[in-house]
Amino acid sequence: MDRKLRPGPTNDTTELVQNGTNLLNRRKFLRYGLNSATGVIAVTLGALGFASVLMPPSGSSSGDLAVKYWAKGREDEAWYGADHLQPMKKSDFVEQAKTSSVGMSGAQGVWNGLPVNVTYVPHSKNSNKPIANNIPRFQLTEGKDATGKVIGHFEDLSDADPSLFPSEDLIMVFSRCTHLCCIPGWQLVANDYTEDSWTPGGGDVKGSKMFCICHSSRFNPTVLEMNTNRNRSNGQTFKYAGIARAGGPAPVGLPIIPLAVNSDVIEGLTTYVDWLTYCD
Numbered sequence: 033m034d035r036k037l038r039p040g041p042t043n044d045t046t047e048l049v050q051n052g053t054n055l056l057n058r059r060k061f062l063r064y065g066l067n068s069a070t071g072v073i074a075v076t077l078g079a080l081g082f083a084s085v086l087m088p089p090s091g092s093s094s095g096d097l098a099v100k101y102w103a104k105g106r107e108d109e110a111w112y113g114a115d116h117l118q119p120m121k122k123s124d125f126v127e128q129a130k131t132s133s134v135g136m137s138g139a140q141g142v143w144n145g146l147p148v149n150v151t152y153v154p155h156s157k158n159s160n161k162p163i164a165n166n167i168p169r170f171q172l173t174e175g176k177d178a179t180g181k182v183i184g185h186f187e188d189l190s191d192a193d194p195s196l197f198p199s200e201d202l203i204m205v206f207s208r209c210t211h212l213c214c215i216p217g218w219q220l221v222a223n224d225y226t227e228d229s230w231t232p233g234g235g236d237v238k239g240s241k242m243f244c245i246c247h248s249s250r251f252n253p254t255v256l257e258m259n260t261n262r263n264r265s266n267g268q269t270f271k272y273a274g275i276a277r278a279g280g281p282a283p284v285g286l287p288i289i290p291l292a293v294n295s296d297v298i299e300g301l302t303t304y305v306d307w308l309t310y311c312d
């Protein structure tokens with residue numbers, strides 16, 4: 033894949049900013065979660081086994097922005113299986129990353145009824161080292177549409193809103209494949225694409241990828257780009273900050289959901305939920 037990659041910032045001085053002008057009100061946020069929950073059921077019966085779906089908590093005045101682990105049917109297999117439906121904690125990812133030769137970890141989750149994936153990348157530790165195999169970091173790049181036309185650079189978006197750059201070495205993405213809306217996972221299957229390794233440049237080579245089991249699309253959560261997609265209901269196209277598609281039939285990459293870590297609990301920010309509508 034032809035990419036002009038730049039390393040991400042060498043020090044994560046990114047300040048989390050919620051753009052108040054773009055925040056959805058809570059009612060819309062909850063309604064979207066509810067609607068998407070229906071979609072989750074529809075697409076996953078033949079995929080990864082999201083057999084049921086969380087609904088937004090009732091009676092909560094502020095909503096529940098915490099991301100929860102999702103290991104339904106894989107409780108004995110996933111490293112976070114015992115914590116199914118418990119809030120995701122940064123310290124869990126850091127601890128799990130110690131078992132990885134490249135120091136990464138990832139988990140499937142659910143946020144407001146939406147399927148998500150969270151990946152820990154030791155960017156702040158590695159960003160001042162020479163770029164080399166198995167020294168993972170975030171890399172920033174331009175993005176292309178499905179025809180290969182360059183549409184812009186990740187930094188065009190992150191300069192305007194620094195919360196788009198991963199916070200606390202964690203990146204969360206919406207886990208609906210841009211091919212046919214299945215739910216990809218991170219290391220859920222064992223193959224060359226998901227082996228415990230990292231390669232700079234964002235090419236479709238071995239290691240550290242989200243893999244969609246439906247038709248073998250691959251996404252690289254360490255390569256951040258501008259992307260574009262189309263709402264299937266109304267035909268409107270929109271640009272978004274996302275991770276890169278590495279290979280397979282998916283036309284473009286997956287959108288980032290900005291996050292914050294609050295007393296070790298990973299919480300999603302509602303700033304960009306309009307990006308999550310391409311499967312509607």
Ligand code: FES
Pocket residue numbers: 209210211212213214244245246247248249280281282
């Ligand atoms: S739905 Fe993911 S590859 Fe087809």
